[in-house]
Amino acid sequence: MRDSKIRYSPDMLGIDFGYDTCCAAAFSGEGPRVLRDPEGADGLTPAAVAVDLAGKVLVGHAAAAYLAANPDAGVRGFLGDFGRGKSYTFGGRAWTPAECAGEVFEHLKKLVEAQGLAPAQTIVAVPAYFTDVQRMEVKDAAQKAGFMVRQLLNRPTAAALAHAFAHPRERRLMLVLEWQARSFDVTALEMQAQRFEVLAADGAVDLGEALLSDPRRLAEALDLPLCRALRSASRTLKTFDEVLLAGPQARVDALKNFLSDRYGREGQALESPGEAVALGAAIYARIADELAAQAPGNKGGGCLLSVMVLAACAAAFLF
Numbered sequence: 001m002r003d004s005k006i007r008y009s010p011d012m013l014g015i016d017f018g019y020d021t022c023c024a025a026a027f028s029g030e031g032p033r034v035l036r037d038p039e040g041a042d043g044l045t046p047a048a049v050a051v052d053l054a055g056k057v058l059v060g061h062a063a064a065a066y067l068a069a070n071p072d073a074g075v076r077g078f079l080g081d082f083g084r085g086k087s088y089t090f091g092g093r094a095w096t097p098a099e100c101a102g103e104v105f106e107h108l109k110k111l112v113e114a115q116g117l118a119p120a121q122t123i124v125a126v127p128a129y130f131t132d133v134q135r136m137e138v139k140d141a142a143q144k145a146g147f148m149v150r151q152l153l154n155r156p157t158a159a160a161l162a163h164a165f166a167h168p169r170e171r172r173l174m175l176v177l178e179w180q181a182r183s184f185d186v187t188a189l190e191m192q193a194q195r196f197e198v199l200a201a202d203g204a205v206d207l208g209e210a211l212l213s214d215p216r217r218l219a220e221a222l223d224l225p226l227c228r229a230l231r232s233a234s235r236t237l238k239t240f241d242e243v244l245l246a247g248p249q250a251r252v253d254a255l256k257n258f259l260s261d262r263y264g265r266e267g268q269a270l271e272s273p274g275e276a277v278a279l280g281a282a283i284y285a286r287i288a289d290e291l292a293a294q295a296p297g298n299k300g301g302g303c304l305l306s307v308m309v310l311a312a313c314a315a316a317f318l319f
Contacts, residue, residue: 012289013122013147014281015108016155016274017101017138019079019181020248022047024108025278026117027286032165032279035111037061044274045107049100050074051091059107075100079127080181083134098141105145120148121289123281128154128178128185129203150285156187157198158280159246159270164191165283175240177226177255177267179247182206186225188233188240200232212254215261222258237263246273 012027021044024035036043039061048063050073058066058074067074075088078097087094109119124147126138135152142149156176164172171192178185185203189196202225211218230236237243237259245255245267252269259265270276 011117011121012282012285013112013117013119014158014278014283014285015105015122015124015142015147016158016277016281017079017104017124017126017142018047018155018274018277019077020047021045021274022104022108023274023278024111025275025282026112026115027282032162032282032286034275034278035115035117037111045104045111046076047079047101047104048074048076049078049095049103055091057091057103059103077181080183082137083131098137101138101141102145105142105147109146119146121285122147122149123151123153123158123285123288124149125153125155125158125277125281127180127183127203128156128187128201129183129205150288153281153284154185154187154198154201155277156185156201156246157189158277158284159244159273160187160189160191160280161283162276162280163242163244163270165279169241172241173235173239175229175237175243176270177243177245178273179207179222179251179255182208184222184225186229188229188235199235200229202226202229202232212250215257218254219258219262222255223262237265243267244270246270246276 014025016023023044025032026035034043037045037060045060046064048060048067050058050063050066050070052058052066052073063074064076067076072090074090075095078100081097087096112119122142124138124142126135139149139152156178160174160176174189174191176187183203183205184207185201187201188199190199204221204225207221211221243259243265245252247255256267259267
């Protein structure tokens with residue numbers, strides 16, 4: 001029997017499953033909005049799981065607080081370990097990254113239901129460099145927690161969608177550079193009257209904090225995937241209307257210096273990147289639902305749509 005407190009409606013959900021924090025958003029009749037975690041001041045949910053002395057599983061802010069005093073009692077920031085065969089031992093047993101993610105997705109599901117929404121029609125944003133195996137592990141974890149995952153979306157693409165929605169223009173070329181944990185992602189996009197298209201996506205893995213203290217090695221490490229993406233997009237850096245930067249502040253600053261020193265180009269820090277990615281995923285979910293409803297022969301079922309299919313019509317909704 002359905003919970004009478006939950007409003008089963010056409011609301012679309014977007015989730016940013018990030019390295020350090022996670023965030024959920026919904027797109028309803030009033031537009032996209034973040035579903036804030038009431039346990040934290042910033043509204044985001046730490047990607048943290050722990051087990052206390054009584055055997056209770058702690059998630060999110062409760063886990064992060066417990067880990068501050070008991071660092072061996074759990075794990076935080078496990079997204080980068082997906083698909084690597086890694087496990088953690090705490091609470092008297094071994095945990096896989098997918099099991100930890102499942103606990104966080106369960107927490108997010110409770111946030112969704114607490115606001116009268118159902119965990120259906122969900123888009124989950126993941127790192128652009130993720131392999132098919134890593135993507136499937138994330139999707140399975142979300143579905144086991146009760147979300148109906150319609151599709152996975154690259155995080156830079158979701159961020160660009162949210163930015164375009166908040167700052168509408170008739171036409172724009174956007175470049176998104178995201179440096180999170182061990183990965184650096186580059187995504188080039190074009191948006192205009194009747195088209196939204198991912199022109200190119202590239203990246204690199206295992207770019208750690210050590211590179212911040214070595215400008216030459218850092219520039220070389222960042223430049224390679226950037227140049228590959230620009231070549232694939234058949235564009236030069238100066239042709240882009242906006243260059244958006246995402247990541248921890250120290251890394252955003254390093255990206256700004258890299259662009260300025262090497263190319264004489266300014267980069268713009270993405271506003272509230274965790275929220276932006278979740279909002280972008282929710283926007284994508286709403287567009288996909290609109291297009292599925294309009295598809296020939298549609299009988300109300302969920303039509304799986306890719307970014308390239310959305311390219312034909314997304315701007316009509318966004319702008």
